[in-house]
Amino acid sequence: MRLIIATRNPDKLREFRELLADAAAAGLTIVGAGEVPGLPEIVEDGTTLEDNAIRKAVGVHAATSEWALADDSGVEVDALGGEPGVHSAIYAGPHRDPEANNRKLLEALAGCSNRRARFRCVLALAGPGFPPATVEGRCEGVITTEPRGRHGFGYDPLFIPDGFSQTFAELSAEQKNRISHRARALRAALRAWGPLLRAAAAQATQRDSPSG
Ligand code: ITT
Numbered sequence: 411m412r413l414i415i416a417t418r419n420p421d422k423l424r425e426f427r428e429l430l431a432d433a434a435a436a437g438l439t440i441v442g443a444g445e446v447p448g449l450p451e452i453v454e455d456g457t458t459l460e461d462n463a464i465r466k467a468v469g470v471h472a473a474t475s476e477w478a479l480a481d482d483s484g485v486e487v488d489a490l491g492g493e494p495g496v497h498s499a500i501y502a503g504p505h506r507d508p509e510a511n512n513r514k515l516l517e518a519l520a521g522c523s524n525r526r527a528r529f530r531c532v533l534a535l536a537g538p539g540f541p542p543a544t545v546e547g548r549c550e551g552v553i554t555t556e557p558r559g560r561h562g563f564g565y566d567p568l569f570i571p572d573g574f575s576q577t578f579a580e581l582s583a584e585q586k587n588r589i590s591h592r593a594r595a596l597r598a599a600l601r602a603w604g605p606l607l608r609a610a611a612a613q614a615t616q617r618d619s620p621s622g
């Protein structure tokens with residue numbers, strides 16, 4: 411059975427492939443939205459991560475009739491009232507430039523001693539006969555005063571998770587994948603929806619087998 415990851419962000423997709431390696435080894439085929447021809451562009455004008463995640467999952471499921479998992483995520487900074495939050499990708503403008511986003515965030519926090527923040531990831535699943543649902547994962551930490559590290563993507567060079575002295579961009583992919591908001595959301599997703607997806611996969615295998 412295919413699970414379409416309803417993202418056009420190649421870094422997110424890479425992390426999903428790493429995090430879902432066991433499910434893939436067990437027979438789940440992970441497909442990125444970019445590999446599915448003819449998908450509509452989904453407008454992310456929801457006011458919450460939940461809204462946008464559901465829009466993306468439902469949009470991809472409606473266009474393909476297949477199972478779709480979407481991620482809407484962002485960094486919430488306490489001293490900025492939770493911004494950039496749902497606007498994280500376009501914080502410095504519609505061109506979605508991560509370096510410009512990072513510069514703008516550091517400028518917004520210049521001289522500010524309260525640097526507490528969290529990454530939040532909301533995952534939405536949509537599929538045949540399944541009303542769309544969401545789960546969430548969070549990772550608490552602080553925002554640095556300058557970018558550090560070369561791994562990861564987006565705001566990773568600015569974010570130090572609690573319990574570490576390195577930023578997400580200084581940690582290895584394996585370390586980030588143990589504690590990240592996306593990893594935690596995916597663990598919640600597998601707890602909530604794993605049995606359902608395994609049953610759907612078994613049904614699909616039976617349907618597709620010559621004797622099924
Ligand atoms: P899709 O909508 O196609 O999934 P996107 O990049 O537009 O891709 P979002 O709308 O969810 O995704 O925006 C999330 C932004 O939050 C993303 O572009 C990054 O800037 C930031 N972000 C999310 N998760 C992150 C992570 O693990 N590390 C660093 N930045 C992250």
